[in-house]
Amino acid sequence: MTTQLADSSVVSEETVQSVSTYKTHSGQLTPKEILSWLPANATPAQQDSAIQAHIKPGKIHYSSRPDTLHLPGHKPGKSLMTVSLPTYYKESFFSKSPLFHPELPGGRLGVAGDPVPYTLASDNLITGVLLGCFVLATLAFSKSQRFIYRQVKDFFFAPRIGTTTITETSTEVRYQMFFVLQTCLLLTINFFFFTRTFVSDTFTIDQFKIMGVNLGVVVAYYVFKFVAYWFTGWVFFDSKKTEQWLKSFIFLVSTEGVLLFPVVLLLVYFDLPIQSTFIYTAFVIILVKILSFYKSYSIFFKRIGAILQFILYFCALEIMPLAALWGALIMISNYLKINF
Numbered sequence: 220m221t222t223q224l225a226d227s228s229v230v231s232e233e234t235v236q237s238v239s240t241y242k243t244h245s246g247q248l249t250p251k252e253i254l255s256w257l258p259a260n261a262t263p264a265q266q267d268s269a270i271q272a273h274i275k276p277g278k279i280h281y282s283s284r285p286d287t288l289h290l291p292g293h294k295p296g297k298s299l300m301t302v303s304l305p306t307y308y309k310e311s312f313f314s315k316s317p318l319f320h321p322e323l324p325g326g327r328l329g330v331a332g333d334p335v336p337y338t339l340a341s342d343n344l345i346t347g348v349l350l351g352c353f354v355l356a357t358l359a360f361s362k363s364q365r366f367i368y369r370q371v372k373d374f375f376f377a378p379r380i381g382t383t384t385i386t387e388t389s390t391e392v393r394y395q396m397f398f399v400l401q402t403c404l405l406l407t408i409n410f411f412f413f414t415r416t417f418v419s420d421t422f423t424i425d426q427f428k429i430m431g432v433n434l435g436v437v438v439a440y441y442v443f444k445f446v447a448y449w450f451t452g453w454v455f456f457d458s459k460k461t462e463q464w465l466k467s468f469i470f471l472v473s474t475e476g477v478l479l480f481p482v483v484l485l486l487v488y489f490d491l492p493i494q495s496t497f498i499y500t501a502f503v504i505i506l507v508k509i510l511s512f513y514k515s516y517s518i519f520f521k522r523i524g525a526i527l528q529f530i531l532y533f534c535a536l537e538i539m540p541l542a543a544l545w546g547a548l549i550m551i552s553n554y555l556k557i558n559f
Contacts, residue, residue, distance in 0.1 A: 248273050340488045344427065345408075349484065352401050356480070359394035366391045370470045374514065395469055402476030403441065405483050407434040409500050410548055412486055416493045418549070419556035429555060433548055440544045441472060447536055460518050467514045471507050478503045504541075511537055 253269050254261075261269075297304055339345045360367065366387065387395070411430050422429055448468060452461025482499045485491040512533060520529040 250274070345487065348404070349487065352404070352480070355397055356401065356477070359397055363391050363394050366394075370466070374467055374470060374510075395473055398473030398476050399441065399469060400438075402472050402479065403434060403437045405476055405479040406437050406500075408483055409479065409486070409496065412493055413497060414548075414552045418552045421557040422555045423557060424555060429552075432551060432555075436544070436547055436551065440540060444468070444536065444540055447540075451532070451536065456519055464515060464518050467518075468511070471510055471514075475503060475507045478506075508537060508541075 250270050253273050254266055257266060257269060335341075407430055410433055411426070414429075445465065445468070448465060449461060452458070452464065479500065482491065482496055486493070486496050515533065516529055519532070520526075
């Protein structure tokens with residue numbers, strides 16, 4: 220052939236004639252044999268025409284012989300093409316298995332690994348709460364630096380009688396209430412880790428509900444102390460001294476939360492041993508009690524000289540409520556834990 224023609228029909232006729240004159244055959248040919256007769260520069264259209272001219276598809280004849288692949292002594296199986304065949308013949312235990320259906324998902328490849336255990340460090344709620352406390356504490360500290368400095372100065376250097384005092388603004392009071400709430404929250408998280416280590420790690424309710432109950436108890440503890448201080452000052456002391464002591468009390472509670480924040484972060488995210496956390500927390504609480512001892516003595520009993528009354532006052536409003544708080548939290552944990 221000299222040139223390639225654009226008309227496929229002409230190409231097909233010439234290809235068929237050249238192939239038929241080149242070879243004679245008997246029986247069914249394979250596409251490889253037909254393509255071997257063509258020249259090397261044959262186009263795809265010429266190859267397709269040559270194959271269609273020599274290979275004719277025939278009808279498919281299925282075997283009508285019975286299936287003999289059955290157990291000896293049993294009847295041959297029935298054809299699945301039978302319409303009246305019961306469902307249990309067509310469906311088997313593996314009929315819906317993804318291993319027999321490539322179009323269905325086949326599951327995970329390989330061997331599943333061990334699941335990652337749950338920790339509070341990976342919990343989104345705890346992370347969000349601690350991150351929010353850090354951001355709000357930083358914002359409150361930056362907005363009320365003068366107020367905090369004035370509180371520290373008034374705590375250690377009591378103003379003289381008759382000196383004009385600067386009242387707090389509403390924004391400063393809100394920041395201080397936030398620090399008090401942060402103290403309650405951090406004490407709750409600390410006690411939850413203590414309970415999970417020394418009491419039990421399985422409870423009848425969700426862990427966040429347990430933390431919510433403990434948080435309510437701690438908040439009630441500080442509210443009770445505030446009311447008790449106000450009532451005692453209203454009965455036994457004058458209003459100015461009572462107001463001065465209540466401001467100092469709120470400042471001490473806020474300072475306690477600031478001191479507990481680093482150890483809670485180490486406990487949650489860096490697996491600080493609970494023994495070290497307990498020692499640090501006890502140190503902070505004892506330090507706050509010592510400062511409370513000093514401040515209440517300098518406000519109420521320094522000029523009176525009644526040591527016995529001061530000891531009774533301090534034990535009744537500081538030591539006993541703290542012991543009652545510890546006992547209440549332990550009792551709630553023992554009541555909610557699961558006994559095996």
